[in-house]
Amino acid sequence: METSNQTMNTIQEALEDFKAGKFVIVVDDEDRENEGDFIIAAEKITPEKVNFMLQHGRGVLCCPLPEQRCAELDLMHQVSTNTSMLGTPFTVTVDKLEGCTTGVSAHDRAATILALSDPASRPETFGRPGHINPLYARQRGVLQRAGHTEAAVDLCRLCGMREAAALIEIMNEDGTMARLPQLEKVAEEYDLKLISIKDLIAFRLEKGEGLEDGSSRQQDGLQPIGSTLIERGETVTLPTMYGTFMLTPFRDLTTGLEHIALTKGTWQEDEPVLCRVHSSCATGDIFGSLRCECGEQLHKAMQKIEAEGKGIIVYMNQEGRGIGLMNKIRAYKLQENGEDTVEANVHLGFRPDERDYGVGAQILREMGARKLRLMTNNPVKRVGLESYGIEIVDNLPIEIAPNPYNLNYMRTKKEKMNHNLKLV
Numbered sequence: 001m002e003t004s005n006q007t008m009n010t011i012q013e014a015l016e017d018f019k020a021g022k023f024v025i026v027v028d029d030e031d032r033e034n035e036g037d038f039i040i041a042a043e044k045i046t047p048e049k050v051n052f053m054l055q056h057g058r059g060v061l062c063c064p065l066p067e068q069r070c071a072e073l074d075l076m077h078q079v080s081t082n083t084s085m086l087g088t089p090f091t092v093t094v095d096k097l098e099g100c101t102t103g104v105s106a107h108d109r110a111a112t113i114l115a116l117s118d119p120a121s122r123p124e125t126f127g128r129p130g131h132i133n134p135l136y137a138r139q140r141g142v143l144q145r146a147g148h149t150e151a152a153v154d155l156c157r158l159c160g161m162r163e164a165a166a167l168i169e170i171m172n173e174d175g176t177m178a179r180l181p182q183l184e185k186v187a188e189e190y191d192l193k194l195i196s197i198k199d200l201i202a203f204r205l206e207k208g209e210g211l212e213d214g215s216s217r218q219q220d221g222l223q224p225i226g227s228t229l230i231e232r233g234e235t236v237t238l239p240t241m242y243g244t245f246m247l248t249p250f251r252d253l254t255t256g257l258e259h260i261a262l263t264k265g266t267w268q269e270d271e272p273v274l275c276r277v278h279s280s281c282a283t284g285d286i287f288g289s290l291r292c293e294c295g296e297q298l299h300k301a302m303q304k305i306e307a308e309g310k311g312i313i314v315y316m317n318q319e320g321r322g323i324g325l326m327n328k329i330r331a332y333k334l335q336e337n338g339e340d341t342v343e344a345n346v347h348l349g350f351r352p353d354e355r356d357y358g359v360g361a362q363i364l365r366e367m368g369a370r371k372l373r374l375m376t377n378n379p380v381k382r383v384g385l386e387s388y389g390i391e392i393v394d395n396l397p398i399e400i401a402p403n404p405y406n407l408n409y410m411r412t413k414k415e416k417m418n419h420n421l422k423l424v
């Protein structure tokens with residue numbers, strides 16, 4: 001699974017450059033955006049650097065900030081319900097007011113980016129709308145969402161710099177997005193370090209606080225980031241109609257949401273464990289709704305684990321794939337009124353990143369699982385876990401035959417989301 005790429009730099013190397021005010025090229029997973037961004041600390045931005053980004057990156061110039069800082073600066077989310085493919089966390093756009101003219105020039109954009117990094121800035125420092133796109137980064141960084149936004153703020157934190165960055169996607173001259181081989185050339189041409197979000201996640205997970213040990217913290221001047229997302233509860237026996245399991249509750253310290261690990265048997269760390277990561281679905285899991293196949297999948301997974309004598313179900317409390325029950329039911333209502341694509345957009349999770357894989361991955365690690373035989377029909381779910389250092393050694397479909405009520409839903413899953421569904 002792990003492809004040791006000769007051309008990738010280490011996170012340590014990238015942090016040195018980043019701290020010195022150089023750009024770092026950050027690539028995400030090939031199954032996510034598969035894009036590379038120039039990322040720089042906002043406090044190091046200059047008009048020349050903005051010009052470089054626009055000239056050689058040519059994507060959309062954005063300014064990632066911690067969610068908390070966006071709230072302080074009164075940067076509202078651009079839309080209340082984010083339906084973009086990857087949940088790109090745009091806020092309203094801004095321009096710095098004082099000392100700027102139209103906000104477009106490299107000078108003006110650099111001034112806006114710098115002001116966004118300035119602790120003295122206030123909501124009234126900025127006019128809205130403007131020409132810079134702030135992005136709100138999740139509090140726990142790449143451990144929570146494997147996006148460039150979180151990677152950018154994590155780099156700032158790890159370097160002990162102001163938590164604000166500037167980024168732009170790197171495009172080829174013909175207007176297509178630059179992929180890894182092209183990004184390697186760009187890195188070489190401009191003498192920049194190239195790192196992956198996957199490596200950044202691994203760096204934070206493996207080094208605990210993002211560091212070799214406590215003593216090196218002073219030496220290299222790096223700041224710690226808490227990497228524990230979850231609190232573990234007591235483990236009890238749970239006899240069920242599908243077999244007897246052990247139940248351990250977890251609490252997501254960021255959101256307060258409670259999740260469940262249902263396990264059976266024991267395993268070695270290098271042993272591939274039968275596993276399902278299940279997103280809660282009140283209608284399907286509890287009421288046996290035929291609008292989806294969630295309940296049947298959950299119970300089938302329990303039966304398979306019972307038959308094998310060992311395995312894990314991580315039950316993630318994220319109704320409607322992270323959009324909440326109200327929105328899921330609203331989508332159902334719209335569908336009843338004939339808008340059948342809406343459910344596909346909302347309930348089926350065209351925004352995989354809205355479901356925070358980091359927490360599920362940490363629960364799996366906590367339960368001693370590193371290698372999984374994952375029961376899923378959803379390739380996106382696999383990618384999410386792999387980014388967090390969990391190896392998927394096998395992908396076992398858990399297909400339920402469609403019924404007249406969910407045939408359209410299943411067809412959308414198959415056709416639009418590449419789910420592996422042979423019975424549809």
Ligand SMILES: [Zn+2]
Nearest residue numbers: 281284292294
């Ligand atoms: Zn469901």
